Amino acid sequence: MHSAAIMKPAGSSIAGSGISNDQLSRVLLPLTNKSVHNMIRLTTSAFILTLLLGCNADKEETPVTPPADAAADTAASAGPSGYGSAEVTRNPERVALFGDLHVHTMYSFDAYVFGTRASPDDAYAFAKGDTIKHASGMEMQIRRPLDFEAVTDHGTYLGMLPAMFDPESTVFAHPMAERIREAAKTRDRSAFLAMLPYIAGNVEKDDLLDKNIVRDTWREIAESANRNNAPGKFTTFIGYEYTASGPEFENMHRNVIFKGSDWPELPFTRLDSDNPENLWDWMDSQRDSGRELLAIPHNSNGSNGWMFTKTNMVGDPIDAAYAEQRMRNEPLVEVTQVKGTSDTHPMLSPNDEWADFEIMPVRVGNPLPSQAPGSYVREAYLNGLLMEQEKGINPYRFGLIGSSDTHNAAGSFDEDNYWSKTGDLDIKPEQRGSVPLKTPAADGSMYATNANRYWGASGMAGVWAESNTRDDVYAALRRKETFATTGSFIQVRFFAGHSLPADMVTRSDAVAAGYANGVPMGSDVLGGAESEPTFYAWASRDAGTRPLQRMQIIKGWVKDGETREKVFDVACAKGTVDPATGRCPDNGATVDLATCATNDETGVAELKAHWTDPEFDPTERAFYYVRVLENPQCRWSTWDAIRAGVPRREDLHATLQERAWSSPIWYAPVKKQG
Numbered sequence: 001m002h003s004a005a006i007m008k009p010a011g012s013s014i015a016g017s018g019i020s021n022d023q024l025s026r027v028l029l030p031l032t033n034k035s036v037h038n039m040i041r042l043t044t045s046a047f048i049l050t051l052l053l054g055c056n057a058d059k060e061e062t063p064v065t066p067p068a069d070a071a072a073d074t075a076a077s078a079g080p081s082g083y084g085s086a087e088v089t090r091n092p093e094r095v096a097l098f099g100d101l102h103v104h105t106m107y108s109f110d111a112y113v114f115g116t117r118a119s120p121d122d123a124y125a126f127a128k129g130d131t132i133k134h135a136s137g138m139e140m141q142i143r144r145p146l147d148f149e150a151v152t153d154h155g156t157y158l159g160m161l162p163a164m165f166d167p168e169s170t171v172f173a174h175p176m177a178e179r180i181r182e183a184a185k186t187r188d189r190s191a192f193l194a195m196l197p198y199i200a201g202n203v204e205k206d207d208l209l210d211k212n213i214v215r216d217t218w219r220e221i222a223e224s225a226n227r228n229n230a231p232g233k234f235t236t237f238i239g240y241e242y243t244a245s246g247p248e249f250e251n252m253h254r255n256v257i258f259k260g261s262d263w264p265e266l267p268f269t270r271l272d273s274d275n276p277e278n279l280w281d282w283m284d285s286q287r288d289s290g291r292e293l294l295a296i297p298h299n300s301n302g303s304n305g306w307m308f309t310k311t312n313m314v315g316d317p318i319d320a321a322y323a324e325q326r327m328r329n330e331p332l333v334e335v336t337q338v339k340g341t342s343d344t345h346p347m348l349s350p351n352d353e354w355a356d357f358e359i360m361p362v363r364v365g366n367p368l369p370s371q372a373p374g375s376y377v378r379e380a381y382l383n384g385l386l387m388e389q390e391k392g393i394n395p396y397r398f399g400l401i402g403s404s405d406t407h408n409a410a411g412s413f414d415e416d417n418y419w420s421k422t423g424d425l426d427i428k429p430e431q432r433g434s435v436p437l438k439t440p441a442a443d444g445s446m447y448a449t450n451a452n453r454y455w456g457a458s459g460m461a462g463v464w465a466e467s468n469t470r471d472d473v474y475a476a477l478r479r480k481e482t483f484a485t486t487g488s489f490i491q492v493r494f495f496a497g498h499s500l501p502a503d504m505v506t507r508s509d510a511v512a513a514g515y516a517n518g519v520p521m522g523s524d525v526l527g528g529a530e531s532e533p534t535f536y537a538w539a540s541r542d543a544g545t546r547p548l549q550r551m552q553i554i555k556g557w558v559k560d561g562e563t564r565e566k567v568f569d570v571a572c573a574k575g576t577v578d579p580a581t582g583r584c585p586d587n588g589a590t591v592d593l594a595t596c597a598t599n600d601e602t603g604v605a606e607l608k609a610h611w612t613d614p615e616f617d618p619t620e621r622a623f624y625y626v627r628v629l630e631n632p633q634c635r636w637s638t639w640d641a642i643r644a645g646v647p648r649r650e651d652l653h654a655t656l657q658e659r660a661w662s663s664p665i666w667y668a669p670v671k672k673q674g
Helices: 021-027 034-043 109-113 120-127 160-164 175-186 190-194 196-200 211-228 276-288 320-329 377-391 470-479 510-517 636-644
Strands: 095-103 148-151 235-242 254-258 293-297 332-337 366-369 399-402 460-465 482-485 491-497 524-526 534-540 548-559 562-572 606-611 622-630 659-662 665-668
Touching: 095 120, 095 235, 095 254, 095 332, 095 470, 109 160, 120 148, 120 211, 148 211, 160 175, 160 211, 175 190, 190 196, 211 235, 235 470, 254 276, 276 293, 276 320, 332 377, 332 482, 377 548, 377 562, 377 622, 460 470, 460 491, 491 510, 491 622, 491 659, 491 665, 510 534, 534 548, 534 562, 534 622, 548 606, 562 606
Parallel strands: 095 148, 148 235, 293 332, 332 399, 399 482, 524 665
Antiparallel strands: 095 460, 235 254, 254 293, 399 460, 460 482, 482 659, 491 534, 534 606, 548 562, 548 622, 622 659, 622 665
């Protein structure tokens, strides 16, 4: 077992919400007690956490068995939308299913502070298409129902804030609870700020945390998932967020997703250890106890280089044991969500014209800059290839999904219907920095300067599964036959093989041929064959948003001991790829920034390509993944400005191109004998 722990700083952000303490004090509550704020922010001491696994190695965990009628995929269930089980038919060629594996409700400390009162049942009702209430009172409804979802409230202080308002709870009379309730009436922010050391684990003796409340809340979340699971119609997973941070706000958050219908007595949280390696130890112990599970890192863009390092948490070089344990427990990464996209960065991919997409340049919950190296997916893939070539190990062979990270119990997936993430804190355009403040800030700024302006209406997880059941959706997650979108229901498929038929783009059985003669995304294609591999990529538009403009294959490889990357356009909405530039011709897509009107006839509903790498070298390790781009449309901030009747903010992108990414296919050359 790894025994390292992480030093934690004073002044942590609120439970991974992306809202810093200073931002909360500026936006949520009037400034009434600056001295209290400064005292809490500056004097909370850091210390080394005691590890749960080290201290309680002999403790036998109390098993939790769900009631018989909550079995995952066997019994009919009915949630708030009246969803019952459908007859489950399995498609061997698999179907595209869309979901959200990162949803917060009232049981997350920060969401409750933001005014969210929606329950897990409400979150699932929203995903199924029902209307639910935002903290502001407005109604939220998704444009198209999802196929699967997991409520992933913060494990730290799970359910403690609602309990402070419950006269029957054990913490109702605690002085801190009294301060919190009074603050809700008077809007005195100092009470909320005084609680931050508890949330961060920076109190010497915590007499506020009641693990029975956490246990009961955790049970309610799990039981809600089980009663809303409707095999064949709507899949739910029991889950929670592990919200770890480094000493200077380096984001190391993961969502933990359980496959089945039972759950451990308590989730493993940052109060047990801020070291993700200890989370993996706990996950391995859960697996040994019969509970299959996986973790999904998110917001690597705000990790300041800590998410995809070349060492473990104590600075030792990554070894085979680390790589195997990480991949066993973290087969996926959330590449896009409301707090920005983590595919790549212009600094890391200067020759990628589309790299500057929804970049969040700061850390999660703090205005400090987040360094790009070590924080983005594509570079992690490249570094993993290099490690594999040099040492035969690769800790970064993960697939991709998107999810929302909503703290409203409801994801905002459309740019023209955007309600952001943090309840009362950013429901108004001026709060999220897209519209001028009514009066200038103390420093003279005409706009809010918090990180909300970098956020967006993203993202969504896609899987290719035989059926919409826990077993099949989870199996797709495990084998990495997954894709990510920024909120559109774009479908993406990707195959590679040495004997894919030459007529893949025209044959009606292309999918069957792909499985029979190759491998899907998330897999390996090996060298050593007489022919080089070819690739089949396919994408289909979301009929409710913009048509498709182009499809690309992104390649990364190792040559002469160095990593390299290149973007190839492989299918175009108009014309064919220019061999001189490797790019599609301009398809004439435009956006009227005065009205946000678009000329959708310039795009297409479907793109296909059977592609051969023109620079293929059978001796070089490589990865390939697909990126699909829609025609451009107005960004949410432009919509805000138009609706408010004010000029748009010039330092924000006026438009964006919704997109999707496949998981990679890795090429591995066969080692020469002797």
